[in-house]
Amino acid sequence: MDAIPASKKEIDARYARLIAQVAIRTLHEIFTADPAELVTVATFKGRVSVKDKATGLPERPYLIDVSAERELFSTFVLADLDPVYTLKKLNALVSPHPYDLEAVRPVVDFEALLAQYKFVEGIDAVAGLDSRRDLLGLTPGEFEHFVRQLFEAMGMKSWVTQASRDDGVDAVAISEDPMFGGLCIIQAKRYSKAVGIEAVRALAGVMEDKRATKGILVTTSWVGTDSRDFAARHGRMRIIECEELKYLCREHLDLDVLISLPKAPPKRS
Structure with a gap:
């Protein structure tokens, strides 16, 4: 049987679903690994390492920014949920076109903040x-x-x-x-x-x-x-x-x- 290549729409959907799965799994691992009295809220900021097509320079755009409270997340049945819909329920900020690496701007970019403080020091x-x-x-x-x-x-x-x-x-x-x-x-x-x-x-x-x-x-x-x-x-x-x-x-x-x-x-x- 000859293999039938997936369409771009199918590839895009799979990539978006993969990003959602990684985000939900990471939040799950955080809450599982840490005591409830220490971690009540977890945040996942997903980035990819690519080269800017316009300049050829390396960049790391954000594709997702999501936070979850342990109390709510603990009610989810991970084996049965749809991760894409879960991100919507968590009010996640997700790239509208992740396969095309269209970036979103996280609410707080901690790396940018640190770089800014180093830059303005002494001036x-x-x-x-x-x-x-x-x-x-x-x-x-x-x-x-x-x-x-x-x-x-x-x-x-x-x-x-x-x-x-x-x-x-x-x-x-x-x-x-x-x-x-x-x-x-x-x-x-x-x-x-x-x-x-x-x-x-x-x-x-x-x-x-x-x-x-x-x-x-x-x-x-x-x-x-x-x-x-x-x-x-x-x-x-x-x-x-x-x-x-x-x-x-x-x-x-x-x-x-x-x-x-x-x-x-x-x-x-």
Whole structure:
């Protein structure tokens, strides 16, 4: 019988599944090898060593970034699950085209951070400004994951993102962490201009639908006075704009991020 070569679509699907299997197996090995009291959360960042086709230089693009809590992961039946769907359940950041080595940017690139500190040592800190991560340079999906990790660093126990109706710009997160006053809805907006009041009203609607006790809108830009007044009248909403977002990144992620807005936000009186 003659061998029939697999199609590119089949090869791509197999490669994506292989990456998912490696990620899930690695998380399993971490939780199995370490005591529960020592490791409660594990993160896997998958990279490949290749040469840039445009320059011929070696590079190591990330194809996957996923975190899992032991409590949730321990409920999975590894022999029966589909690893690709498991990554979706874990809100993993996965390359849309892994076989073509299309990279994703991990929320925190530890190697890049270390290299940055070595680079700026002993020189004017202003010289390193361009090396800061620009949040407006993230894709909508990457920004959602960035906000997710920020709130996890702030003490959020868990959250589940849901697809929005505006191409992934918004992310909805749910947490039962008591420090946020019970059930909390978080909406992320990676904008370069003002966020309209319709987004704040939409957040209020989601809060009502989910019976949440608190709602938080996080944006790289700012909101208008009407939005702030609406949130104040609502009483259970908080708005985090660009400057506060940068402060929270420094405070909880130890990251000095950049938000390259085309114009400065209006000053508050």
